[in-house]
Amino acid sequence: MSVTAHPSSTPAGTDAYDPVFSGAVLEQLGEILARYPTKQAGLLPALWIVQRARGWISDRNMAEVAEVLGLTPAYVKGVVTFYTMYHQHPVGKHFVQVCTTSPCNICGAEAVAKAFLETTGAKELGATSPDGKWTVIEVECLGACGFATPVLVDDDFIESVTPDKVPELVRKYK
Amino acid sequence: MGYPHKPHPRETVVLSKYFGDADARTYKGWVKRGGYEMLAQALTMEPAKVIDIVKESGLRGRGGAGFPTGLKWSFMPKEKKKPHYLCVNADESEPGTFKDREIMRWTPHALLEGSAIAAHAIQAEVVYIYIRGEFTEPWTYMERALAEASAAKVFGAIKIYLHRGAGAYICGEETALMNSIEGKRGNPRIKPPFPAAAGVFGMPTTINNVETLAAIPPILKQGAAWYKGLSLSSPKSSGTKLFSVCGHVQKPGNYEVTMGFPLKDLVYELCGGMRSGRTLKACIPGGSSVPILNREETESCLLDYEGVVERGSMLGSGGVIVFDDSADMVYQIMRLARFYAHESCAQCTQCREGTAWTTKILERILAGQGKMADLDLLLDLSENMTGKTICVLSDSCAAPVVSGIKRFKNEFEDYIAGRRKPVMVA
Numbered sequence: 152m153s154v155t156a157h158p159s160s161t162p163a164g165t166d167a168y169d170p171v172f173s174g175a176v177l178e179q180l181g182e183i184l185a186r187y188p189t190k191q192a193g194l195l196p197a198l199w200i201v202q203r204a205r206g207w208i209s210d211r212n213m214a215e216v217a218e219v220l221g222l223t224p225a226y227v228k229g230v231v232t233f234y235t236m237y238h239q240h241p242v243g244k245h246f247v248q249v250c251t252t253s254p255c256n257i258c259g260a261e262a263v264a265k266a267f268l269e270t271t272g273a274k275e276l277g278a279t280s281p282d283g284k285w286t287v288i289e290v291e292c293l294g295a296c297g298f299a300t301p302v303l304v305d306d307d308f309i310e311s312v313t314p315d316k317v318p319e320l321v322r323k324y325k
Numbered sequence: 326m327g328y329p330h331k332p333h334p335r336e337t338v339v340l341s342k343y344f345g346d347a348d349a350r351t352y353k354g355w356v357k358r359g360g361y362e363m364l365a366q367a368l369t370m371e372p373a374k375v376i377d378i379v380k381e382s383g384l385r386g387r388g389g390a391g392f393p394t395g396l397k398w399s400f401m402p403k404e405k406k407k408p409h410y411l412c413v414n415a416d417e418s419e420p421g422t423f424k425d426r427e428i429m430r431w432t433p434h435a436l437l438e439g440s441a442i443a444a445h446a447i448q449a450e451v452v453y454i455y456i457r458g459e460f461t462e463p464w465t466y467m468e469r470a471l472a473e474a475s476a477a478k479v480f481g482a483i484k485i486y487l488h489r490g491a492g493a494y495i496c497g498e499e500t501a502l503m504n505s506i507e508g509k510r511g512n513p514r515i516k517p518p519f520p521a522a523a524g525v526f527g528m529p530t531t532i533n534n535v536e537t538l539a540a541i542p543p544i545l546k547q548g549a550a551w552y553k554g555l556s557l558s559s560p561k562s563s564g565t566k567l568f569s570v571c572g573h574v575q576k577p578g579n580y581e582v583t584m585g586f587p588l589k590d591l592v593y594e595l596c597g598g599m600r601s602g603r604t605l606k607a608c609i610p611g612g613s614s615v616p617i618l619n620r621e622e623t624e625s626c627l628l629d630y631e632g633v634v635e636r637g638s639m640l641g642s643g644g645v646i647v648f649d650d651s652a653d654m655v656y657q658i659m660r661l662a663r664f665y666a667h668e669s670c671a672q673c674t675q676c677r678e679g680t681a682w683t684t685k686i687l688e689r690i691l692a693g694q695g696k697m698a699d700l701d702l703l704l705d706l707s708e709n710m711t712g713k714t715i716c717v718l719s720d721s722c723a724a725p726v727v728s729g730i731k732r733f734k735n736e737f738e739d740y741i742a743g744r745r746k747p748v749m750v751a
Binding site for chain 1: 408417418419420421422423425426451457458459460461462484486488489490491492493494505506507508509510511526569570571572573577578579613644646648652656657660661664667668670
């Protein structure tokens with residue numbers, strides 16, 4: 152199944168919009184769509200492409216994805232809001248996910264989350280630090296309970312994090 | 326456990342043989358270890374013959390439901406009229422469970438080989454491996470392995486694709502998983518129709534867990550009788566299981582033991598027992614969605630499907646969560662309820678409202694504002710959340726709540742009576 156860039160793929164607005172799906176990226180999406188019998192099935196992969204390219208998924212991004220896949224913006228938004236890993240607003244340069252579900256919770260996960268908040272200056276869960284470098288959130292089970300507490304920093308899955316290891320971890324990411 | 330991992334002498338190493346062996350996750354390394362021989366053999370066999378072997382082996386789904394695998398495969402249409410699909414459930418999100426992750430990052434080819442054999446058996450042309458979005462490391466190794474094996478053309482006409490999830494526990498439910506692949510919100514579907522009749526894209530589909538599929542090549546290689554024989558107690562449960570042990574034990578990690586293995590030995594011997602000065606208070610044997618066992622039940626529990634049911638819980642995913650006497654059971658049950666409240670897809674009223682309400686009541690109790698009537702209310706809520714919804718997420722929230730109140734009532738009463746200081750702020 153192929154997709155083509157079309158003038159109407161660019162969502163209208165008062166400012167110019169820089170499309171995500173053009174050139175090589177559009178080709179990449181075309182390859183992905185060939186795996187499924189419907190264009191709609193390309194939605195989750197398309198949203199990941201947008202987030203990787205832009206850091207988050209804006210309303211205009213959603214409108215573009217809708218155009219490219221033959222869906223409506225409202226439908227796309229319904230999917231974006233369902234899945235917790237898609238960002239609907241800009242986040243810090245580094246995005247930290249700390250698991251605090253029970254198996255990690257009994258191994259001190261909440262202290263790890265607190266340590267990240269303090270060390271990064273983000274202060275509050277979900278907020279971005281004043282220097283724009285960090286956003287820290289608590290998440291549900293990351294599937295590494297025997298390696299408590301696991302933490303995702305961007306795409307890096309780090310095991311066995313304890314509060315004392317946090318300062319060094321934070322330093323590693325500039 | 327750290328790597329390289331030396332198996333405990335009482336483990337029965339089948340799936341975990343190459344955990345920690347970096348060479349085994351390369352295509353060449355896997356072939357050197359006998360990999361893809363069984364796939365080559367299976368591709369020359371009649372699909373029905375492959376199904377028979379798996380049926381005979383007694384293999385049951387390792388994701389949590391424990392449905393007989395061969396039987397599930399046999400539900401697919403024998404006569405090929407439409408495209409058939411295999412979906413691999415690599416959405417591993419059940420609290421306490423971390424085995425599929427290990428299979429994918431250490432033996433990705435085992436999963437690929439098992440998936441391809443399964444696809445052949447159910448006459449599926451396409452395999453989607455649904456990997457949860459947070460599993461960045463397993464994704465990398467699966468992607469690499471898939472590219473290498475595809476280049477070596479071992480899969481014949483079968484197409485295998487990776488599909489990335491984006492943060493939703495409920496997408497581990499087989500019908501929600503299919504909806505997610507289709508590009509929809511991960512809402513479970515009412516069954517019937519069952520996936521074998523109308524699954525992904527409305528086509529006949531089988532969904533299997535990662536650990537289930539990883540067991541297929543060894544079963545084909547060493548035979549159904551061998552696999553059946555790997556059971557200490559019940560003939561109804563055969564083979565080995567990767568138990569993910571976590572929480573308050575000295576040596577958390579994945580341990581592969583035969584079905585029927587005593588839970589007591591797993592915790593006290595293989596995992597090195599409790600932390601210094603601590604005693605076991607509670608244990609959840611099969612991932613957070615199964616009832617919590619107290620100490621006596623834990624120490625007398627045999628790890629197979631019937632054995633755990635006998636003690637009042639379920640084998641589930643085999644995620645063993647151990648709580649010692651330092652654990653605040655009320656807080657942890659609240660935290661589990663909150664997990665389910667976060668993860669509810671919100672279709673069914675009992676689940677959407679019940680998980681949130683359950684969490685609120687527990688938070689109130691922990692904030693020192695609980696009443697004795699709250700316990701009856703929680704049990705009443707839990708009853709309405711059980712057996713009455715499209716999927717079992719609702720039931721899964723009720724399980725720790727009901728079993729927790731039953732076995733640790735004193736801890737709830739301590740908070741309600743003010744004997745224990747509040748740990749939350751209302």
